[in-house]
Amino acid sequence: DTAVSQTPKYLVTQMGNDKSIKCEQNLGHDTMYWYKQDSKKFLKIMFSYNNKELIINETVPNRFSPKSPDKAHLNLHINSLELGDSAVYFCASSQGPSPLHFGNGTRLTVT
Amino acid sequence: QQPVQSPQAVILREGEDAVINCSSSKALYSVHWYRQKHGEAPVFLMILLKGGEQKGHEKISASFNEKKQQSSLYLTASQLSYSGTYFCGTEIRGGSNYKLTFGKGTLLTVNP
Numbered sequence: 001d002t003a004v005s006q007t008p009k010y011l012v013t014q015m016g017n018d019k020s021i022k023c024e025q026n027l028g029h030d031t032m033y034w035y036k037q038d039s040k041k042f043l044k045i046m047f048s049y050n051n052k053e054l055i056i057n058e059t060v061p062n063r064f065s066p067k068s069p070d071k072a073h074l075n076l077h078i079n080s081l082e083l084g085d086s087a088v089y090f091c092a093s094s095q096g097p098s099p100l101h102f103g104n105g106t107r108l109t110v111t
Numbered sequence: 112q113q114p115v116q117s118p119q120a121v122i123l124r125e126g127e128d129a130v131i132n133c134s135s136s137k138a139l140y141s142v143h144w145y146r147q148k149h150g151e152a153p154v155f156l157m158i159l160l161k162g163g164e165q166k167g168h169e170k171i172s173a174s175f176n177e178k179k180q181q182s183s184l185y186l187t188a189s190q191l192s193y194s195g196t197y198f199c200g201t202e203i204r205g206g207s208n209y210k211l212t213f214g215k216g217t218l219l220t221v222n223p
Contacts, residue, residue, distance in 0.1 A: 031209065040215070041147075041196055041215070041216050042213075042215055042216075043153070043198060043213040043216075044213075045210060045211070045212070048209075048210060056210055090152060090153070094209070096209060097141070097202065097209040098158075099143060099155040099158055100143075100145075100153075100155065100200075100211060101155070102152035102153050102154070103152060104151070104152050105152055
């Protein structure tokens with residue numbers, strides 16, 4: 001039933017580790033996004049994919065690599081995690097230029 | 112290109128009204144409004160398009176001044192359920208490479 005689902009909901013890991021976050025949407029949307037929300041609640045776009053093609057890549061360290069196996073899935077892999085990567089990561093989807101539907105977020109804590 | 116929201120925070124008593132503003136230095140194609148409750152995902156409230164009309168959703172409405180590149184969100188007769196952080200998201204151009212850039216948010220607290 002869930003429109004945009006992310007896993008895991010919580011992720012606690014140590015500096016230097018590699019982790020992945022998965023996202024799936026069942027809305028039939030053609031565009032998916034990753035947003036990062038920091039401790040001050042600032043929502044910043046990281047990546048955007050349209051039909052599996054990367055169309056927006058904001059100034060994000062190369063340690064972050066998105067992958068979209070199909071238009072319903074967008075995963076985020078993070079290498080060599082740093083303390084500053086701690087945040088809530090939201091996946092979202094839309095049908096072109098339409099309202100975003102957000103997943104419930106993944107709270108990443110790097111210790 | 113990040114829109115500027117004001118105020119940063121507002122505290123209301125139930126039944127009072129509030130206005131949240133969002134402005135951009137760039138020409139806007141659309142403005143979105145979202146509400147995020149603590150620990151939850153942002154939820155879409157409404158969208159205002161360039162050349163479009165003022166939108167409304169129950170006691171929450173919004174306007175878009177294209178000349179000033181400003182949008183305002185109006186909450187009337189506030190309810191406890193209105194508490195949360197309100198974000199405006201702005202789109203600078205339509206068509207491909209659709210991207211919403213969010214303001215820093217306005218924390219609204221409605222007390223009994």
